[in-house]
Amino acid sequence: MPGSVRTPEMLETASVLQDPALYLDREPSLLAFQRRVLEEAQDSDNPLLERVKFLSILFSNLDEFFMVRVAALKQRLASGSPDGIADLLERIRADVKSITDDAYETWRQLLPELHQAGIELREYSELTERERGAADAYFRQVVYPVLTPLAFDPGRPFPHISNLSLNLAVAVRDAKGVEHFARLKIPDTLPQLVSVIDPDTPGHSRPPLIWLEQLVAANLHMLFPGLEIIEAYPFRVTRDAEVAIQELESDDLLETVEEAVWQRRFRAVVRLQVSRSIPQHMLDTLVENLELSSQRDVYHVDGPLDLGRLRQLAALDRPDLKDAPFLPYTPTEVKSEEDIFALLRREDLLLHHPFESFQPVVEFLRRAAADPDVMAIKMTLYRVGRNSPVVESLLNAIENGKQVAVMVELKARFDEESNIEWARALEAEGVHVVYGLVGLKVHTKVALVVRREGESIRRYVHMSTGNYNPLTARLYTDLSLFTADEQIGADVTDLFNYVTGYSAKNEYRKLMVAPVDMRKRMEALIHREIEHAKRGGRGHLIFKMNALEDPGIIRSLYQASQAGVRIDLIVRGICSLRPGMEGVSENIEVRSVVGRFLEHSRIFYFHNGGQEEVYLGSADLMGRNLNHRVEMMFPVESKRLITRLRDEILATYLNDNRNARAMRPDGSWVWEKMGEPVVDSQAHFLIPSRST
Numbered sequence: 075m076p077g078s079v080r081t082p083e084m085l086e087t088a089s090v091l092q093d094p095a096l097y098l099d100r101e102p103s104l105l106a107f108q109r110r111v112l113e114e115a116q117d118s119d120n121p122l123l124e125r126v127k128f129l130s131i132l133f134s135n136l137d138e139f140f141m142v143r144v145a146a147l148k149q150r151l152a153s154g155s156p157d158g159i160a161d162l163l164e165r166i167r168a169d170v171k172s173i174t175d176d177a178y179e180t181w182r183q184l185l186p187e188l189h190q191a192g193i194e195l196r197e198y199s200e201l202t203e204r205e206r207g208a209a210d211a212y213f214r215q216v217v218y219p220v221l222t223p224l225a226f227d228p229g230r231p232f233p234h235i236s237n238l239s240l241n242l243a244v245a246v247r248d249a250k251g252v253e254h255f256a257r258l259k260i261p262d263t264l265p266q267l268v269s270v271i272d273p274d275t276p277g278h279s280r281p282p283l284i285w286l287e288q289l290v291a292a293n294l295h296m297l298f299p300g301l302e303i304i305e306a307y308p309f310r311v312t313r314d315a316e317v318a319i320q321e322l323e324s325d326d327l328l329e330t331v332e333e334a335v336w337q338r339r340f341r342a343v344v345r346l347q348v349s350r351s352i353p354q355h356m357l358d359t360l361v362e363n364l365e366l367s368s369q370r371d372v373y374h375v376d377g378p379l380d381l382g383r384l385r386q387l388a389a390l391d392r393p394d395l396k397d398a399p400f401l402p403y404t405p406t407e408v409k410s411e412e413d414i415f416a417l418l419r420r421e422d423l424l425l426h427h428p429f430e431s432f433q434p435v436v437e438f439l440r441r442a443a444a445d446p447d448v449m450a451i452k453m454t455l456y457r458v459g460r461n462s463p464v465v466e467s468l469l470n471a472i473e474n475g476k477q478v479a480v481m482v483e484l485k486a487r488f489d490e491e492s493n494i495e496w497a498r499a500l501e502a503e504g505v506h507v508v509y510g511l512v513g514l515k516v517h518t519k520v521a522l523v524v525r526r527e528g529e530s531i532r533r534y535v536h537m538s539t540g541n542y543n544p545l546t547a548r549l550y551t552d553l554s555l556f557t558a559d560e561q562i563g564a565d566v567t568d569l570f571n572y573v574t575g576y577s578a579k580n581e582y583r584k585l586m587v588a589p590v591d592m593r594k595r596m597e598a599l600i601h602r603e604i605e606h607a608k609r610g611g612r613g614h615l616i617f618k619m620n621a622l623e624d625p626g627i628i629r630s631l632y633q634a635s636q637a638g639v640r641i642d643l644i645v646r647g648i649c650s651l652r653p654g655m656e657g658v659s660e661n662i663e664v665r666s667v668v669g670r671f672l673e674h675s676r677i678f679y680f681h682n683g684g685q686e687e688v689y690l691g692s693a694d695l696m697g698r699n700l701n702h703r704v705e706m707m708f709p710v711e712s713k714r715l716i717t718r719l720r721d722e723i724l725a726t727y728l729n730d731n732r733n734a735r736a737m738r739p740d741g742s743w744v745w746e747k748m749g750e751p752v753v754d755s756q757a758h759f760l761i762p763s764r765s766t
Contacts, residue, residue, distance in 0.1 A: 104647055109743070126188075140345045195285075309349075348375065403430050442467070448525045449477065538552060564583060585708055586706065613640065617678050620645070643664045645664055646673040
């Protein structure tokens with residue numbers, strides 16, 4: 075392995091590179107990514123309902139941003155952490171306001187286009203008398219039975235407002251002229267956009283749509299009979315979801331995670347969204363009783379709250395307004411080889427999802443579960459999804475007498491409840507289930523199949539940059555590698571011994587494993603490239619990842635740039651590195667690709683003086699991944715596959731002039747749609763899929 079010796083010159087350079095001004099804050103960088111998502115909604119080249127989909131994604135992303143990142147900053151501020159947090163929160167507020175204002179303006183611009191396409195959204199007040207009658211009938215039959223108004227008075231405390239719930243704040247007046255406040259939750263179990271179908275007009279194919287909260291507000295008299303409805307305004311609450319799990323004090327991690335998930339429901343409010351027209355006295359009531367730390371946590375909205383609900387609109391069956399459907403491509407070698415194990419004994423197999431089918435992964439596990447020569451299956455599960463064929467294969471393997479061990483990461487944020495269910499289901503069937511490691515998330519994605527072949531044992535391994543979830547495998551770009559390499563198989567066995575048992579192993583044969591040796595080896599590989607450049611060679615690094623935030627890695631990249639190494643970074647979201655700074659990073663270019671699919675694959679290419687090396691893995695270059703998660707980067711050693719990754723996949727991303735944005739030194743991004751020929755990387759990768 076390359077060494078990690080630091081010369082005095084390197085140490086001096088490293089000291090200069092400690093300057094905080096050389097590193098961007100992660101939260102504004104993440105909001106810049108949300109701006110790029112918004113640009114997809116604003117792009118008239120995208121089909122209409124795809125633009126609506128991007129608006130929905132933007133608002134869902136912002137919800138998570140507040141629940142996690144803003145919540146964490148507020149926790150630090152409350153605990154008296156370093157200066158600068160208050161200023162950062164104020165900058166976040168300004169950025170969020172700018173993004174959401176632009177998003178609502180985009181939504182207003184889309185409304186006429188939707189209307190022209192036969193999708194008509196109206197205000198309740200704009201309905202005809204007959205349409206109002208039809209809408210009110212739907213309210214009485216379907217909505218009214220679900221609603222539960224909750225009063226707030228001296229005898230009844232202010233009701234609990236659940237996270238991300240949409241509500242109406244209602245003011246009513248009784249016969250004595252006394253005003254009262256009530257809260258009414260808009261049920262999220264019903265369609266948020268109501269089709270107003272006039273029963274007297276059969277066959278109406280395109281009924282208008284109205285927002286559910288407007289229908290409820292128009293019928294409040296049914297919920298408060300005998301009272302005068304003074305006013306009603308929608309509001310929405312976002313709570314802190316960043317719950318610290320006290321693992322070291324836990325006797326049962328599963329129960330501890332369950333308790334933490336329950337506690338999340340009652341965490342502090344970090345954002346209150348209200349209608350711009352809400353009167354101050356009603357807003358004061360909400361702010362006081364929700365115990366907001368500041369009026370700065372209130373966000374006024376000029377339009378319907380929570381445009382994340384537009385996912386319902388994006389799901390309409392209107393293929394003429396969406397991207398063309400595609401059928402994932404199954405590589406010829408997989409289709410022509412009935413025995414996946416025989417194929418892997420000949421050569422490694424690389425799959426590029428979603429362009430290439432995820433089904434070979436499912437079939438690999440199904441075949442292993444049924445094969446009489448397979449003795450054991452071990453795998454990690456991080457986000458597996460519902461009705462999982464992967465879990466079904468594991469259960470079949472138990473029925474067929476295999477030894478099955480599964481590491482289910484209970485701490486996968488927002489998937490905790492699903493993973494708890496799967497852990498219990500697997501355990502009930504006799505699977506050896508490990509819940510996680512104290513202080514670490516197990517984020518690596520790997521499956522190991524141990525098979526008896528004659529008098530020997532052979533190990534088959536599947537490793538991926540993404541989850542074992544067939545649904546997200548159609549939405550995210552990821553890379554899978556199958557191999558029967560003996561040393562990788564031995565490394566993966568050691569890795570499972572680490573996560574299921576006790577192991578103090580501090581190095582692996584071919585894998586980089588966090589938090590064991592990934593940081594050290596990654597920095598050593600970067601510094602090896604520096605040595606090649608210093609000797610007059612052609613130093614070149616190409617890294618593709620979701621996020622780049624770790625200061626130590628960034629310093630190494632700055633040092634590489636200073637040494638003349640050419641560095642191309644493809645970073646989907648957070649990027650704390652500043653490219654293009656004279657004397658520091660003028661040899662670094664950063665680009666981000668945002669398109670139809672969520673970029674999720676991680677690729678790390680090292681030119682290495684012509685002896686190229688490529689690693690794939692589950693880890694981003696962030697402190698949390700390198701220090702606080704079990705992660706794995708695995709080498710691609712086939713020359714054929716290295717060439718494919720370099721010339722077909724990475725080169726296409728680097729040449730993208732349709733969906734790529736370039737990063738400036740100040741952290742802003744430039745979207746330069748260039749001339750001919752147009753290179754749309756994701757569309758390019760879809761071409762083989764369309765030919766099947």
